[in-house]
Amino acid sequence: ARVLRTSFIGKHVVYKETTDSTQNIAISLADRSDSHGTVVIAEQQKSGRGRQKRKWLSPKGGIWLSVVLKPGIPTAKITLLPFVAALAVCDAIKNATGLDARLKWPNDVMISGKKVAGILLDISAEADQINYAVIGIGINANVDSAAISARLDGTKITSISDELGHSTSRLDLTRSLLENLEHYYLEMEQQGVGTILQKWKKRSDMLGRKVAVVQNNNKIIQGMATDINDDGSLLLKTDVGDVNVVSGDIHVRY
Numbered sequence: 001a002r003v004l005r006t007s008f009i010g011k012h013v014v015y016k017e018t019t020d021s022t023q024n025i026a027i028s029l030a031d032r033s034d035s036h037g038t039v040v041i042a043e044q045q046k047s048g049r050g051r052q053k054r055k056w057l058s059p060k061g062g063i064w065l066s067v068v069l070k071p072g073i074p075t076a077k078i079t080l081l082p083f084v085a086a087l088a089v090c091d092a093i094k095n096a097t098g099l100d101a102r103l104k105w106p107n108d109v110m111i112s113g114k115k116v117a118g119i120l121l122d123i124s125a126e127a128d129q130i131n132y133a134v135i136g137i138g139i140n141a142n143v144d145s146a147a148i149s150a151r152l153d154g155t156k157i158t159s160i161s162d163e164l165g166h167s168t169s170r171l172d173l174t175r176s177l178l179e180n181l182e183h184y185y186l187e188m189e190q191q192g193v194g195t196i197l198q199k200w201k202k203r204s205d206m207l208g209r210k211v212a213v214v215q216n217n218n219k220i221i222q223g224m225a226t227d228i229n230d231d232g233s234l235l236l237k238t239d240v241g242d243v244n245v246v247s248g249d250i251h252v253r254y
């Protein structure tokens with residue numbers, strides 16, 4: 001197998017057959033001085049997490065991993081890290097499988113309108129100093145999406161094997177993912193968020209469409225998704241004017 005062409009992401013890999021959550025292991029390693037780029041990967045997770053304490057089902061056959069990063073960027077810019085990760089996942093799926101993966105704000109990766117991968121960010125920061133960021137990535141690679149779906153609340157989901165009609169190489173996909181992640185991460189550190197957001201927008205079919213943003217309190221804001229702002233918030237044009245939606249506890253329907 002070809003070696004991993006990265007300079008820091010994946011130089012240290014922790015592999016588990018089964019764990020509660022790779023995110024928890026990565027957080028427990030993050031304070032070490034040499035943890036930058038450490039990858040924690042598991043065959044299955046017993047308590048995989050989504051955002052806002054939602055569950056992430058993680059049976060065998062998927063790609064469930066977390067990456068420790070110590071970004072040299074201002075704390076305010078850390079909200080862009082999930083966009084970097086989503087971009088890396090999207091390109092890895094395209095490169096490794098040929099499938100037409102698309103991005104949905106704030107950090108979902110979709111194939112034909114169904115969620116194939118999700119991103120989670122945990123950070124530790126003081127004032128304007130980031131101690132560490134742990135980015136969690138879950139990809140439904142070779143899993144039965146109908147079986148996962150049956151245990152969920154109606155979210156439309158898919159997997160790479162279901163889309164292809166056969167299984168895919170998780171090794172190739174993971175390698176491509178980690179290489180892309182390092183590439184886009186360095187691009188963000190060196191060139192700022194502008195080019196990352198441009199690329200993100202190119203891979204999204206959401207801008208220019210009418211969307212409904214469902215908030216935590218079940219309030220719904222409808223409008224036209226017109227842009228992603230530099231802080232990663234979504235610009236909505238509504239009947240009562242422009243609204244900036246931050247990626248808190250909300251989800252978006254087209």
Ligand code: BT5
Binds near residue numbers: 024051056066117119
């Ligand atoms: C996410 O949350 O999409 C972030 C998922 C991050 C998972 C990775 S796996 C490695 C690392 N370790 C962890 O413990 N987590 C990370 P969110 O946008 O909140 O979406 C959560 C929602 O997605 C749930 O409420 C379900 O409706 C749905 N869901 C759960 N499992 C799914 C799956 N396998 N595929 C697609 N959707 C799923």
